[in-house]
Amino acid sequence: MEASLKEFLARPENRPLVEAHQKKEARQALRLKEKAQALEFREKVLQASYEAQQNVAPFLDYPVLWKQAKHLLDTGALTEDELEQNMLRQLQDASNPGAAEFQRAARHIVRLPTDQLVGALNEHLTERRTGNEHYKQQKFEKALRHYERALSIVELVQGLSSSDQAEIDSNRQTVLLNIAAVHLVTERHGQAVDYCTQVLASQPTNMKALMRRAKALALRHEYQAAQEDLEAVRKLDPLHPGLQQQEQRLQQLMARSKLSDAALLQHMLPA
The missing domain is CATH 1.20.58 (Methane Monooxygenase Hydroxylase; Chain G, domain 1)
Structure with missing residues (x-):
């Protein structure tokens, strides 16, 4: 019977059938492996602190995300602590549509x-x-x-x-x-702006927040908004350390931007 099976498998006309069966078995084995990995990952989550479970839980609603999380842990790309912090940071990111709900x-x-x-x-x-x-x-x-x-x-x-x-x-x-x-x-300038704005929401005259936000806004090419923050600092304290230097830097960035725009316009115009 074993010889008959080997003969059956060796026939060229049966090769597509054999390959299809092998692929099916491979898929089943992969699903079993993924299921085992999911159970193992679930156990790790359940063994973690309550706070960690709360932070990770929203991501587990999406299989693609927890599979990626499992892969990062298995390959050593991230530690459990780093993974938790990255997930939490994403949930708290002001640019995330669900950030307010999570908060x-x-x-x-x-x-x-x-x-x-x-x-x-x-x-x-x-x-x-x-x-x-x-x-x-x-x-x-x-x-x-x-x-x-x-x-x-x-x-x-x-x-x-x-x-x-x-x-x-x-x-x-x-x-x-x-x-x-x-x-x-x-160089995450948008997030720098967001955190400075949180400070200024309750302390509109916080000069450190105004200076820091002005720098971030300038690097985002939001020159008018940056200039307004620096003007607010000048009204509060004309001799504030670093103010003059930052104003000069802003003027340089604005001048460079104008030159760049002029060069681009010149390039676009027909000869």
């Missing part, structure tokens, strides 16, 4: 008395200082992860008194500016 769903405010608030702010400061060290070493993505953790702490808590809340708000503005600085130096 509403994920945000749980905890009102703390002063003694407990001190502990939370100390944790926030530890994360922020670690981020500062990474920033000085030009490890910008690592710095960003620590700044984002620091931000999550001050966005989670609320003070019982106005003085406690003022301390929380002050720390929040500082870490928002830290995050904006990372986005600026890594």
Whole structure:
């Protein structure tokens, strides 16, 4: 019988049938492997902290995304911590249409008395200082992860008194500016603008936010908006450090842009 089967498989006229069967078996094996990998990945998620599960959960609704996540973990391209942070960053990105919904769903405010608030702010400061060290070493993505953790702490808590809340708000503005600085130096200028704007929404006269946003806007070729921010700084403090240098840099960028536009127009006109 074994010989008959081998003979059957060897016949040229049966080759398409044999190949089709082999492909079917390969697909079944692949599906079984993917199912096993999915179960393994699910187990990893279930073993993670509740906060991590909350952050990863929205991505698991889309098979393509969790397959890609599994591949990144298996190949060592990302650690579990990096994957979680990347997912969370995407969900929080202001350009993501679902960012506002995610913020509403994920945000749980905890009102703390002063003694407990001190502990939370100390944790926030530890994360922020670690981020500062990474920033000085030009490890910008690592710095960003620590700044984002620091931000999550001050966005989670609320003070019982106005003085406690003022301390929380002050720390929040500082870490928002830290995050904006990372986005600026890594040339994510749009995100730098967004974080500076968050600061200015509650502190319209924050000169550091105005200066930083002006720089990001200029690099996005939004020269008029950049000029308005610098004019606001000049009204607040004409001698503000770095103001004159940034104004000169903006004028250079505007002049260069005009020359570039003129050259392009000249090229487009018929000879």
